[in-house]
Amino acid sequence: MKSTYFVALFFLLLISSLIYNVVEDNRRVNNYFDFDEYIADIVIIDNNFNKFIGSDIGFINFDFINDQIERANFNINKIEEANIFNNIADRSLKKEFLSIAELLKKKMRIVERLKSHNAILNNSLRNNIKIIEHIEDKRYLNIFVKIVALNFNSEQSMDSLKKQLEEITPKNKFQELFLVHSKIILKKMKEYKALKEDGSVLAFGRELESFEKNYSSHTKELILGIKNIILALLLLLSILIFGFLYYSYKVLKSQLELKRFKNAVDNSNNFVVVTDKDKKIKYINKSMSSVTGYSLNEVIDKTPAIFAAGIIPEDYYKKMNEAIYSGEKWTGEFINKNKEGNIIYEKATISPIFNEKGKIEEFLAIKQDITKEKEILKSLKEKDHRLTQQARMVIMNEILNSIAHQWRQPLSIISTAASGLLIHKEYGTLNDKLFTDLADSIMNNSQYLSQTIDNFKSFFKTGNDVTIFNIKNSLDKSYKLIEYRLSNLEIKYIFNCDDDSIVLKGIENDLIQVFVNILNNSMDALENLGSRPKLILIDISKDENNVYIKIKDNALGVSEEVINKIFEPYFTTKHNFQGTGMGLYISHQIISDQFKGKISLENTGFSWEKAQYTGVECLITIPLLDDNFENERPTLGTN
Template sequence: MNTQQINLLSTLFNESLDAILILDLKTQKFILYNQTALDLYNYSEEEIKQITPKDLTLEFMTNEEMGERQKNIVEKGWDKFTTKHKTKDGKALDVLIKSKKIELNQETPLLYITIINLGKEQKLEQEFETIFYSSKDGIATIDLDGNFIKFNDSFKQLSEYTYNELINIPTFQLFPQASKEKIQELINQVIKEKYIENFEATFITKYGKSMIIYITMNLMPNQKEILLIIKNFTLLKLIELEKKFKSLNELIQNISHQWKQPLSTISIIASGIKLQRELNLYDISNLDNDMSKIVEITNYLSNIINNFDDMAFETFGKAYSICQLISEILHEMKKNFEKNHIKIITNYKVDNKIYIDKFKFSEAIKNILNNSIEAFIETNVENRVIIIKTESINNHLNLKIQDNAGGIDEKILSKIIEPYFTTKHQSQGTGLGLTNTYKTIVEMHKYLLSFDNSEMLFENKNYKSLNVTITF
């Protein structure tokens, strides 16, 4: 045995969670011991060297009876039994003893003794039972064939079965037919990998109620049982609500971004009027037009706040018609399109309902449309058009927004969703619009978002265009 192997064995011996003693049968002294043994019996190293096995046992045994027991272990080669031991201060211990004969040489027979504190094991078992039966989550143990062994009240109440009914049905009966094979696969996976966590499934109660649950399974130490934990998804709604409150900060940041440029425009108009009046240069005939611009912008800002009030606390996951949602957004932005001479063409081939946070998702679509408006202003394209259409591709709903503003340079196309990246002058944009759009559509809602350049034929003329596609 090389040095590395010796060091490894020494580490395993000293770090074992079980107490280990090595007894010299001739001298009846313990020649080796680990720290767990010292802690268990409350002896120091010097003290444990001076005691014998007789000093540890609480059984009434003579020296002859102790010798006979040790002789039987040597002849058999090993033994296992439960008994009572005592610590240095007389505290009683229920222990399991595992003894094995080892021979480093024929003249010095040794016993390798492992002591397991059954009191500690019983305490752990009691703690487990307390958690098992008091948990608000549904907890059960099942055998490897999926039959119930025991379950807590929360599991029984969730299933709506009585105790006698539930104990006599297989686990698979609590799931729809289409999921039964998957549950069997999960059991096989747990047997192999010992553990799975938060698998989403549909749970069917005795009276046919369906609910979405999360399943966690653990293979028990005896390798014959599986601990099954189910969480009712409706209970997790409270957690989702907490997350929604945390997201309010992000919503406020989005509003701040939406307000920044309009407020800047109001400030420029007002400052311009004030300066020109001080210099006696202001043309009073422009006053109505300037005031109309300010009123238009303040209405836009007011709409943002109204949307925030309506949607900020709305339950995430409510289904909305995609076509109706787009129509509402276009109606809200109508004046802005007319002001910039942009024609809107819609082509709705399908109209599915989508599960979204309406406020955030609407702001993401507005960011895309405002990006097109800014592109038209920058490129000064005539015959401006934005085409919005829905279609079904490979059983997925696609929403496509296409403008003829000239597309985006291919060299920077991949960078447009990066934070603070902007093609405008630094004073004109923060570069966060499409970044926030990506976060909302992809990271928050888990839908797909893509950008690509293409050609568009509009009124018998070809234009370079940018396509924005959302796949649900």
């Protein structure tokens, strides 16, 4: 009996010891895993600090940086409060951690100072942006541009800029404020770069890697020791208890990994949706819930059709279903809506998830919100349309001016003849010959007006269609649009073409628009020459690959500074009421984007009829006819 009690007591002690060890070891394991989470979070925070330190000056999310600093301090405090190193025999781990913590604290101090400098620099830059609008002195604008470039060009000499600032004497309060803020920027920029250099050397990735490796090795040893204890106790009790405890250990480890994965998915910026094989929703992450306005409880067991905006055709979804149900990954875009009915554009990838038998069990959709990108693209297309319409108004203006010029004399003759008929009729002096002469004059001039309309209609028969056209004919059409102005300004127009059969493929009206823009610029410049001879020379030639169109004038040329900016949008040397600065920009886009060619301007000297002249030469190079030319109009402003 005593031996029975002794055995029972022995087993009771074993069971109690087993329970105690399991509980204690479980607590230790949890502490070690919590510690591992803190270290993993420190790695993420350190990477974020490195990104911030390596980034250029600009707008930053101060709340995010402050949050990262708070998280870093929280993790360090938690690790220190846990006193986990007191239970570790290897004292080097504590030394390594203290070294890492000290480096991280130094980096946080640098980040704090960088954040402060960034705020000061942004404030001063914004002030200078407002102040420079009130300063007309080009020296200040030049310095302002160089200061702004400091953020993009690390090789820019700050000492040179500082010297320039010291050499300038302000003449008003705006100039004075500009110099004050500029000096602050240079000072803070220098300190900012120095802080970045200090921060960049505070890299402790290797120390973290070494620490994680050593800590992982220690953790493995700890787990192995626990495992051996449990195995010893389980062998004394039973194989079944051993299996149960081993299974519990595996479950614990899996749950921790699952928890980490779930946290990563739930906090991802991408939308994550999980459905069963019938496409009924089982899970959506926080980002999906936040943007759509639906909670998980509202969409669970419903299909993703609850998000559909009803814009995408059914065939699109049919092809998607065919792909994913065949076991393939599908990538595409959705047009959905949130709970309030607002449109959301999404770029999505849907992958089937298979069970152990190789059958589809679930579907995983990872989606990215591209609504802002779509809105920006729409805005660019609208801007392109406005620019195109504006360019077409230039051609329409030339047509109307040319028609008005060519109609003025015939209409005057018709009016005079009609008045003559009435006067002679009233005084009884209208005889048959006079009636016939005046009627013929009215008829002939009316036919001339009709023929003029037909001529101008023929200019734009092709509309916006891609056609094959003769380039000489295109220049002839351009000439007719500006002929009246050439005559009024007494400009001599000299045209030479080596080969009358040169053809191109594209939208002829757009090329005519380019010619008219260039010729108008030459005429504007020649108008200021007074009584001196005015020339426009056009020469067309080709080789095996390209056609070359040279248009030059004798308007004395322009400055190199103007030539370098001539193709920029909204740049003009004319008064605001005379030009928009878009003509040559659009011409450049048409030649480069639609005709895949090149256009350039340069000052040149030339001789004509034994006299020397100076002016600007425009060279247009266009590849000869290509059968693979796109049959649609390219978008202006894109490359």
